[in-house]
Amino acid sequence: MxxxxxxxxxxxxxxxxxxxxxxxxxxxxxxxxxxxxxxxxxxxxxxxxxxxxxxxxxxxxxxxxxxxxxxxxxxxxxxxxxxxxxxxxxxxxxxxxxxxxxxxxxxxxxxxxxxxxxRMLLPPEAFGAKWGPATTSVLEVSRPRSGDHYLTRRWRGQPEHALGGILAHLGVHYLDLACQLLGRPAEVRLLGRRNRLPGIDSRVAGTVRFESGAVLSFAVTSEAAMRSERLAVFGEKHSVVIENGAVMLNDGQGERAFDAIATPxxxxxxxxxxxxxxxxxxxxxxxxxHAARGVTMLLRDAVRDEGAAPC
CATH class of the missing domain: 3.40.50.720 (NAD(P)-binding Rossmann-like Domain)
Incomplete structure (x- = not known):
């Protein structure tokens, strides 16, 4: 069909x-x-x-x-x-x-x-682990974007149309991966933000506590020249590291590697x-x-927290 x-x-x-x-x-x-x-x-x-x-x-x-x-x-x-x-x-x-x-x-x-x-990067085995209160995870995303990027399409520089900048449009992928593994966020705290334009972030750092008790620290930037994406999740007996699309899974029985898959x-x-x-x-x-509820909740708190200090 x-x-x-x-x-x-x-x-x-x-x-x-x-x-x-x-x-x-x-x-x-x-x-x-x-x-x-x-x-x-x-x-x-x-x-x-x-x-x-x-x-x-x-x-x-x-x-x-x-x-x-x-x-x-x-x-x-x-x-x-x-x-x-x-x-x-x-x-x-x-x-x-x-x-x-x-x-x-x-x-x-x-x-x-x-x-x-x-999401298609995650092997089925990654969902078999119990990511509880002992789980600690770190996320870092660097995707360079010049100021002109937000001017070529006017909506990109308007938060009421774009929602935000680097976090909502590129950081969202790895933040969503964290939510697929760790569940829904219970609390988001921003440690700082830099804006390219009002309401359009170019660098955001913070922490997330999930309903599962797992915690995540994250930093997402468009200001560095290097491109890199990495999410590392460490549980009591399991770990998942996703780096530039390649996945390293440890299910307690040993490590298994999964090659990166091109975005197209x-x-x-x-x-x-x-x-x-x-x-x-x-x-x-x-x-x-339906599975996007977690990252939507996270973005709601992270993108719109204008009380965050500059970083």
Whole structure:
């Protein structure tokens, strides 16, 4: 069964989704909705509006590749039309938005998923460990971004549309991995923040205590020249270290290494999982939007804590 998809928004994220669809082998790109006429969508049929896509009974899945601010209303419309939904990260502006989308997906009995493709890096064995109060974890993300990055697309410099800066758009992947392993955050404390623009962070450091009792210290920056991503989780008998996509797992019986997977391939894996979920009428196992509640809670506290001292 081939799933037919439409992409709404054909900027950088939209083009990445188009490539992922092409590589998936199980999803067909049927339409693109893009209001900017300067953006070339020649590779696929251009539709004039989201309403036109939602009226098309041949389209099964709609991917929203738009800025997070205002995206939820479109998500509600997609789910209301009985279409499956795939949203770009960050998943939502706040928990209320996320819960509303999840409630509508449940009512319509359709699939709601999120493009947090780094989840596909985690081997199944990583979920077998008990990450309790003795668990200590460290997260560091360095992804260079110049000031011009936030000016090329105006929404990137507007917190009401972008939600935030480096933390919400690039740190979110490894923060989400921490939540997949450790559960929901109970308390987030910021140790400091630097902003590129008002409300658009370029460096954030803090700590998280999870409901499981596990703790995480994190630092995310766009100000360093080096690119690096690392999450290390150390439990009583187990450990998981994810560094630049490569995974080292110790399950108490010894270490096992898993090679890094290129990000485009991870995105295509998300589309394959969504296609299988739509065909089976089941919630996705990895890319479920429901599983984004933890990172949404974390971002709510970390991005909007303007009382944090500069760092």
């Amino acid at each position: 081939t799933i037919a998809a439409a992409i709404v928004g054909y900027g950088s994220a939209g083009r990445q989704h188009a490539q992922a669809i092409k590589d998936s082998g199980s999803v067909e790109l049927r339409a693109v909705v893009e209001t900017d006429l300067a953006i070339d969508t020649a590779a696929c049929a251009r539709r004039s509006s989201v309403a036109e896509v939602l009226r098309d009974p041949r389209i099964d899945l709609v991917a929203l590749c738009l800025p997070p601010g205002g995206r939820a209303e479109l998500g509600r419309r997609v789910l209301g039309a009985g279409k499956a939904l795939l949203v770009e990260k960050p998943p939502a502006m706040d928990v209320a938005e996320l819960d509303d989308l999840l409630a509508r997906a449940k009512t319509q009995q359709t699939v709601a998923a999120v493009m947090l493709q780094h 391939r991870l995105r295509s894996q998300v589309y394959r999982e969504v296609a299988l979920s739509i065909a089976a009428g089941e919630e996705p196992r990895r890319c479920s939007l």
